[in-house]
Amino acid sequence: MALIVQKFxxxxxxxxxxxxxxxxxxxxxxxxGDDVVVVVSxxxxxTNRLLALGRECAAGGAPDPREMDALVATGEQVSSALLxxxxxxxxxxxxxxLGHQIRMRTDAAFTKARIRTxxxxxxxxxxxxxxxxxxxxxxxxxxxxxxxxxxxGGSDTSAVALAAALDAxxxxxxxxxxxxxxxxxxxxxxxxxxxxxxxEEMLELASLGAKVLQIRSVEMAMKHGVAVxxxxxxxxxxxxxxxxxxxxxxxxxxxxxxxDRDVAxxxxxxxxxxPGLAAKIFEALAESQISVDMIIQNVSEDGxxxxxxxxxxxxxxxxxxxxEAAIGETKRHAVIFDTDVxxxxxxxxxxxxxxxxxxxxxxxxxxxxxxxxAISTSEIKVSCLIDEERGEDAVRALxxxxxxxxxxxxx
Numbered sequence: 522m523a524l525i526v527q528k529f530x531x532x533x534x535x536x537x538x539x540x541x542x543x544x545x546x547x548x549x550x551x552x553x554g555d556d557v558v559v560v561v562s563x564x565x566x567x568t569n570r571l572l573a574l575g576r577e578c579a580a581g582g583a584p585d586p587r588e589m590d591a592l593v594a595t596g597e598q599v600s601s602a603l604l605x606x607x608x609x610x611x612x613x614x615x616x617x618x619l620g621h622q623i624r625m626r627t628d629a630a631f632t633k634a635r636i637r638t639x640x641x642x643x644x645x646x647x648x649x650x651x652x653x654x655x656x657x658x659x660x661x662x663x664x665x666x667x668x669x670x671x672x673x674g675g676s677d678t679s680a681v682a683l684a685a686a687l688d689a690x691x692x693x694x695x696x697x698x699x700x701x702x703x704x705x706x707x708x709x710x711x712x713x714x715x716x717x718x719x720x721e722e723m724l725e726l727a728s729l730g731a732k733v734l735q736i737r738s739v740e741m742a743m744k745h746g747v748a749v750x751x752x753x754x755x756x757x758x759x760x761x762x763x764x765x766x767x768x769x770x771x772x773x774x775x776x777x778x779x780x781d782r783d784v785a786x787x788x789x790x791x792x793x794x795x796p797g798l799a800a801k802i803f804e805a806l807a808e809s810q811i812s813v814d815m816i817i818q819n820v821s822e823d824g825x826x827x828x829x830x831x832x833x834x835x836x837x838x839x840x841x842x843x844x845e846a847a848i849g850e851t852k853r854h855a856v857i858f859d860t861d862v863x864x865x866x867x868x869x870x871x872x873x874x875x876x877x878x879x880x881x882x883x884x885x886x887x888x889x890x891x892x893x894x895a896i897s898t899s900e901i902k903v904s905c906l907i908d909e910e911r912g913e914d915a916v917r918a919l920x921x922x923x924x925x926x927x928x929x930x931x932x
Contacts, residue, residue: 522552523690524648528561528658532697533754534600535565543695544607547653551613556648558687560658560680561604562844563596571596590660590670597657597676605655615653618643620660620920622670624854625679627661627669634661634669635737636678639686656683672792674735681738685745692749694734701726701733703925704778708913711926716759717777719766722776725868725902731782735855739763742845746909766870774871774878775923780916781866784814785837786859786894786906787830789844794826802828805843811836814864815895815906829895829908834860846863862894863912865903867919885922891915 527547534540543559550557563571571593575584601617608615624640647654658676661669671678677694684692699714701723706712718726720743727736733751742749742763752760792798799818806813817829832840837858837901844856872878882903886893891914896905907915920926 523555524556524558524687525550525679525691525693526558526560526684526689527686527695528676528725529559529604529677529695529754530697531562531567532694532922534561534563534604534814537603539754540600540603540607543604544611544613546695546754547608548613551653558644558648558654558656558683558689559604560656560676560683561597561600562658562676562812563593564600567596567599568593587667590631590634590747591668593823594657594668594670597659601655601657605653608653613653614651615655616647617655617657618647619657621662621666623656623683624831625661625682627663627671629663629665629667629669631667631669633672634663636661636671636682636741641680641686643882644683644687658753671737672735674738677735677738678741681745681747684747685741689747692747694738694749694751695734695754696751698733699756699758700751701763701777702729703776704916704920705731705780708916709778709920709926711920713926713928715761717762717764718776719870720763721766721901722868722870723763725866725899726777726779729864729866729868729902729904730783731777731779733761734763738810767903772871773869773871774875775867775925777868778916778919778923778925779866779868780912781864782909782912783833783835784831784860784862784864784906785834785840786862787832787837787840787844788857788859789828790855790857791825792828798826799828800902802843803830805846806832806840809839809843811840811843815897815904817895824833831862831864831895861909863909864904864906865912865915865919866902867923868900868902872901872903881922882919885918889914889918891918921928 529543575589575592605615605617623643626638627634645655656905657678663669701715702712704712724739727734749763813830815831819827891911897904
């Protein structure tokens with residue numbers, strides 16, 4: 522008998538029929554003797570509907586974040602209760618629980634709260650009574666008793682956090698895809714499902730645009746050593762196990778290719794080249810909670826230089842006045858904003874021990890006639906900023922160039 526935490530996303534519980542399918546699956550685990558904690562998202566589209574209602578009531582203004590959290594948390598309350606009802610109908614005792622009932626304590630950062638502590642006693646009482654615990658994901662409670670939410674994709678984080686608190690044997694994330702692929706199959710039909718991937722590789726892929734798992738859920742799984750199995754709600758096929766790295770995973774030079782379309786380039790031209798300039802620009806961005814990725818500073822000429830950096834497209838408007846302030850009142854200098862760019866990246870543990878991977882990437886892109894605007898690297902990642910219209914071409918070229926369609930020893 523095992524203790525398993527399972528998370529089902531909005532598509533998986535998007536209708537009464539699909540909730541029935543989830544209930545059948547959970548009942549199967551109980552029949553073989555497993556203890557099960559189920560974490561559910563709101564039904565597909567429900568969170569967006571509730572957000573729209575909140576904005577409509579604010580009549581064009583910014584809704585109170587506290588009230589918006591109280592509003593959108595109701596989506597998970599509905600789906601958790603419906604699943605508990607469906608399980609009970611199948612003779613499987615179940616109890617739905619909200620964030621405050623499992624005492625998932627968070628900070629008070631409404632709409633993007635972070636988990637601080639979980640009291641596992643309420644969950645263990647439900648399990649000890651022979652029931653399935655059906656938990657509303659995405660939500661918690663702060664020290665003042667206010668309902669908080671964990672941000673988009675927060676149910677993944679809820680599930681991993683509960684698995685860590687309960688010392689569960691496995692955390693299964695059921696979604697509308699059947700695992701993690703070497704790249705987006707919609708771009709490259711030869712993309713291959715990966716049997717096992719390390720936390721670090723998954724974290725990089727998630728941060729680079731892969732939407733399979735929320736970034737914070739991967740961070741938490743890595744911190745607490747929670748094995749995460751990503752699989753499909755609509756089949757019994759094995760998915761992808763996200764786990765600790767080992768020698769077999771380290772032997773794979775490149776595990777995947779990611780395409781991030783949420784990128785904007787900012788170039789500050791002709792700023793005075795003096796000590797502390799870069800610090801001034803990027804400290805101001807940090808104070809505005811704007812994350813910066815790629816940074817390039819050209820060689821100084823005539824005491825002036827160009828600084829280029831990238832931000833998400835959603836942060837571009839906030840970054841604009843900061844960049845413009847850097848050039849002062851000198852009209853012959855300017856700030857250039859470019860949203861016609863994307864970031865293509867390769868990720869793999871094997872980059873640590875294999876030389877020439879970046880050079881090979883650049884050669885593959887060059888042979889495909891794809892120009893590189895900027896480059897950033899980490900220990901297991903190389904990213905290139907390129908023209909948006911060549912993004913999918915780059916993915917296919919890199920996937921083929923590194924032969925990612927071939928079967929690897931990651932099983």
